[in-house]
């Protein structure tokens with residue numbers, strides 16, 4: 001066991017020389033300044049301020065110095081370590097603030113974005129109103145009848161008493177399906193109305209007959225605010241013994257009240273359709289101004305264009321020729337029918353001014369109608 005070495009030369013503990021300590025401090029400060037983020041700073045802290053760092057190891061050597069040299073070396077190392085600790089704290093603050101700043105930018109939430117990434121859709125208003133219209137008829141005891149959209153010309157025209165030279169049969173009104181050779185004369189058309197379903201119902205269902213047929217129709221109209229080459233109609237047909245115009249009128253009134261509001265009057269004016277005789281157009285009292293043709297305050301009513309009445313449908317007693325075409329005895333049975341455009345009803349009922357809104361599939365339009373059940 002050796003006695004303390006009184007002649008110990010402090011110069012021999014090289015790591016405690018002022019140059020060495022300054023060098024360690026400078027290396028530590030440089031590493032701290034170079035740290036670009038908190039992870040790099042953590043590595044710098046471990047390397048330069050941890051238990052195994054040069055300054056910590058140097059500190060441990062102080063005890064090896066003769067007592068008279070310890071104070072100065074201790075002060076030197078202590079100062080250097082404090083400077084490093086201070087630099088670490090300052091850098092930590094700067095980098096943490098930088099990280100928070102980035103987080104604010106990168107994790108920013110735009111509260112104006114739609115919150116629901118998978119919003120529930122809405123059914124198309126044409127579908128919901130078609131079902132609502134059909135429901136009104138079903139509530140009156142009618143059955144739903146459907147037919148093909150690509151239809152034989154006989155069902156679409158001939159059986160409905162359209163003469164061969166009727167203008168509706170011309171190319172500018174009707175989409176004809178090309179024949180097998182690519183030319184015309186296939187005898188098949190895209191149905192121009194839902195009336196062929198009446199023929200199919202009369203040919204296949206037992207009498208008496210009460211049916212309602214909603215469906216898609218096609219006409220070679222140019223698309224504009226009030227016309228569309230594809231649109232929907234709904235028709236009702238009743239064939240029974242002893243039906244008269246009074247029954248037709250009653251059915252129309254019940255329908256209009258259910259669809260547009262209680263107490264609305266209807267008006268029939270003579271019209272012509274090949275498949276009904278007599279025929280009439282159906283107007284209802286404007287459901288907005290109630291026939292007054294002006295709004296409260298004297299402003300003209302835009303919905304009925306100040307007419308007080310809105311034309312909504314065509315109707316009539318089934319032409320006996322149509323009954324005969326379907327094998328029904330016109331001396332025993334009579335029938336009535338009326339039909340209307342579904343888009344038109346939607347536009348009247350909800351104040352839609354452009355039919356194209358019903359075709360474009362913009363969910364902002366459909367969503368406004370919500371989920372109607």
Ligand SMILES: [Zn+2]
Nearest residue numbers: 286289301304
């Ligand atoms: Zn009006």
